[in-house]
Amino acid sequence: METEELGLTEVLQKIKMPSDIPFRPSVDIPPKLTDMYKLMKQCWSEIPNQRPTFPTIVNELKSMAGKFGDSGNLLDNLLRRMELYANNLEKLVDEKTQELKEEKKRSEELLYQILPRSVAERLKRGLRIEPEAYDCVTIYFSDICGFTTISARSQPMEVVDLLNDLYSCFDSILGEFDVYKVETIGDAYMVASGLPQRNGNRHAQEIARTSLALLKAIDTFQIRHLPDEKLRLRIGLHSGKL
Structure with missing residues (x-):
């Protein structure tokens, strides 16, 4: 009415x-x-x-x-x-609760890719992150030899697929070692050992073993759009205070 x-x-x-x-x-x-x-x-x-x-x-x-x-x-x-x-x-x-759980899981996975798990967990709990100094850690850097030439022969999405396939392969190998992937920028790949979890004097050994495993993987890696092209990896290691 x-x-x-x-x-x-x-x-x-x-x-x-x-x-x-x-x-x-x-x-x-x-x-x-x-x-x-x-x-x-x-x-x-x-x-x-x-x-x-x-x-x-x-x-x-x-x-x-x-x-x-x-x-x-x-x-x-x-x-x-x-x-x-x-x-x-x-x-x-x-249904909405399940969607929320799945979305939360995706958000957490993305957060863990950006930050170390220990740091991410503290941020999720609203805790402060205190800066830390490390007496000695070992860093791994690598890039793809001739990547500029390969990119010039490829379409943009082919380059994206190449990097995604390669670094997905590398990521799957890292789980076998006590290392932490720091970041990827273009064709550069950076890994560290001895942080954020300290592992005594084993960091150099872990990075060295990781390097050998990635070199072995690159030998059998195949580029989708250039199956006859063999990739070569340029690797550098360094240990020091951080």
């Missing part, structure tokens, strides 16, 4: 506006529907904790069913619709 008198826009505006007396529809209630009206008003409460849950609503409606006589079929239909709505709502919540 309020919609017909005030118009839809005005009704929506009144519902949204905060007020000591929330805007609610006026309803003509037959005497035998008084209990249902009370239940309906509880569902309108501005305070979420004061609203009845779906199981409570269903139970109360079922307890009212005997009072309606011929209207019982209408109430049964209403109950079925409510149960269907509740089930659909639960399914929707489960």
